[in-house]
Amino acid sequence: MGSALRNAKQPQLNPNWAQLCKKLKSHGTKPYSKATEKSESETPKNVLGKRKERSNAESDDSMPNPLVPTSSDCSVTDAIAMDCEMVGVSPLGNKSALGRVTVVNKWGNVIYDEYVRPVDRVVDFRTAISGIRPRDLRKAKEFRIVQKKVAELIRGRILVGHALRNDLRALLLSHSKKDLRDTSEYQPFLNREGRSKALRHLAAEFLGVKIQNGEHCPVEDARAAMLLYQKYKKEWEKSIKDFIRLKEKQKKRKQKKKPKEGEAVNLNHAKTVS
Known part of the structure; x- marks a missing residue:
């Protein structure tokens, strides 16, 4: 009686469907459905996509750009870095004139960045290198105003940069040699x-960053020079102190070799008598 009731409750399957299920089971596959197709086609892609995104995110986090300032402090520090971009003046455009000057503090934050209107007519904007365009100089500041401001900023401070003699020449300024930190002259960088x-x-070798790919960015260049200085500041400052000590010793030796005033008079008197 019980088995009869169980048989009555079980639905009668189509013989063809039963045969198909048996065949699929023997091949180790699941019956086809749209849900199955969707899950099989989308799941691997989603997993790979997440892995790829995670990998990129991890690589970006593990290799931050060292030129990005880690502080928001924009104060004028005891050491500042400067970079200038030039334009061409004179009939042939082969004479350089200041077109833009940028100054950053020791953290790389910009404390001064101005386009400069040269006194002479600009013949070549040198855009491919300088990044300066005619529109940039239309409302640029006069040279003497920029010169005065930069002179105030660098006075009494350590000035960092690359080939600073060119930048100072363009600004018609001078700076104490003992306060210059030029990355183009530091011996370990030669x-x-x-x-x-x-x-x-230097940026690629010592900092692991690429700069000046096309138009130059004075902000980026000044930051690179400052970072190079900060990275080797201890050794750099020691070499400066050692150099100053050596110069002082040489100066003292020269002074000792010079005859005293009284001795010089006696020597001349002796020559006259003889």
């Missing part, structure tokens, strides 16, 4: 022949 390397090569 090549085997003792010649200076380009700033982009």
Whole structure:
């Protein structure tokens, strides 16, 4: 009686459907459905996509750009870095004139960044390198105003940069040699022949960053120079102090070799008598 009731409750399957299920089971596959197709086609892609996104995120976090300031402090610090971009003046455009000057503090934050209107007519904007365009100089500040401001900023401070002699020449300014930190002259940054390397090569070699790919950015260049200085500040400052001590010793030796005033008079008197 019980088995009869159980048989009555079980639905009668279509013989064809039962045969298909048996065949699929023997092949180890599941019956086809749109839900199955969707899950099989989308799941691997989603997993791979998440892995790829996670990998990129991790690589970005593990390799931050060292030129991005880690502080928001925009104060004028005891050490500042400067970079200038030039435009071409004179009939042939082969004479350089100041077109833009940027100054950053020791954290790399910009404390001064101005386009400059040269006194002479600009013949070549040198946009491919300088990044300066005619529109940038239409409302640019006069040279003497920028010159005065930069002179105030660098006075009594350590000035960092690359080939600073060119920047100071363009500004018609001078700076105490003991307060200059030029990455083009620091001995560990020179090549085997003792010649200076380009700033982009120093940035790639010592900082692991690429700069000056096309138009130059004075903000980026000034930050790179400052970062190079900060990274090797201890050794750099020690070499400056050692150099100053050496110069002082040499100066004292020269002074000792000079005859005293009384001795010089006696010597001349002796020559006259003889």
